[in-house]
Amino acid sequence: MKKIGILLSVMGFVLLNLNIAQAQEDVKTLFRQQCMSCHSIDQNLVGPALKGVTERRDSAWLYGFIKNSQEMIQAGDPIAVELFNKFNKVPMPSHPNLSDEQIGSLLNYIESSAKEAEVAAASKDPIQRPDEFYGANYRQFSFGDVIFWIPMTITVLLFMATLLAFTYVNDNLNAARKIKVIPQEEL
Numbered sequence: 001m002k003k004i005g006i007l008l009s010v011m012g013f014v015l016l017n018l019n020i021a022q023a024q025e026d027v028k029t030l031f032r033q034q035c036m037s038c039h040s041i042d043q044n045l046v047g048p049a050l051k052g053v054t055e056r057r058d059s060a061w062l063y064g065f066i067k068n069s070q071e072m073i074q075a076g077d078p079i080a081v082e083l084f085n086k087f088n089k090v091p092m093p094s095h096p097n098l099s100d101e102q103i104g105s106l107l108n109y110i111e112s113s114a115k116e117a118e119v120a121a122a123s124k125d126p127i128q129r130p131d132e133f134y135g136a137n138y139r140q141f142s143f144g145d146v147i148f149w150i151p152m153t154i155t156v157l158l159f160m161a162t163l164l165a166f167t168y169v170n171d172n173l174n175a176a177r178k179i180k181v182i183p184q185e186e187l
């Protein structure tokens with residue numbers, strides 16, 4: 001029973017990670033499909049660069065604006081009106097179908113992409129290597145890659161199988177030892 005418990009929790013862990021990777025893919029797609037035509041993280045396009053937006057606005061404002069910016073502008077929200085004027089009075093489409101959860105993950109995605117871009121800029125390889133250095137098929141694995149998770153899952157399963165085999169042998173050895181114990185009265 002205990003062994004099955006361990007096995008299940010390891011499988012659960014692997015599945016959870018696959019889920020997280022999937023969720024990250026989903027929010028990326030959402031951003032691409034619904035926001036990226038007008039927004040980038042660090043450049044003003046049709047709409048403002050979204051880097052740092054979670055710091056410069058409070059969260060209720062952001063949820064309200066992303067859901068229906070025009071409503072806020074018409075209601076006279078000063079920040080919304082100012083932005084609208086600054087960005088040539090282009091109305092940002094409303095997104096009534098986005099759930100709070102989806103908006104939350106979009107905002108997280110914006111934050112983490114901005115951080116990633118910063119880290120990448122800071123740690124830019126000072127030695128410029130030619131492309132040939134890495135070979136034509138070079139690509140970096142990331143946690144979102146299926147190609148990363150397949151060998152990972154196989155490794156974990158093999159590890160579990162080894163562990164189970166060991167406990168099996170151990171249990172049998174113990175059982176065998178017990179049989180050989182000669183009861184006291186027969187001595």
Ligand code: HEC
Nearest residue numbers: 034035038046047048053066069083084087090091092093
């Ligand atoms: C058609 C273009 C367009 C699309 C698509 C769009 N936006 Fe906008 N967005 C704008 C414009 C333009 C503004 C500036 C305010 C205005 O003009 O109403 C803006 C402003 C914003 C702001 C406020 C920025 C700040 O500095 O306070 C946020 C946050 C935002 N958009 C998020 C999003 C998200 C998230 C999506 C995708 C779900 C999205 N936008 C899709 C055009 C767009």
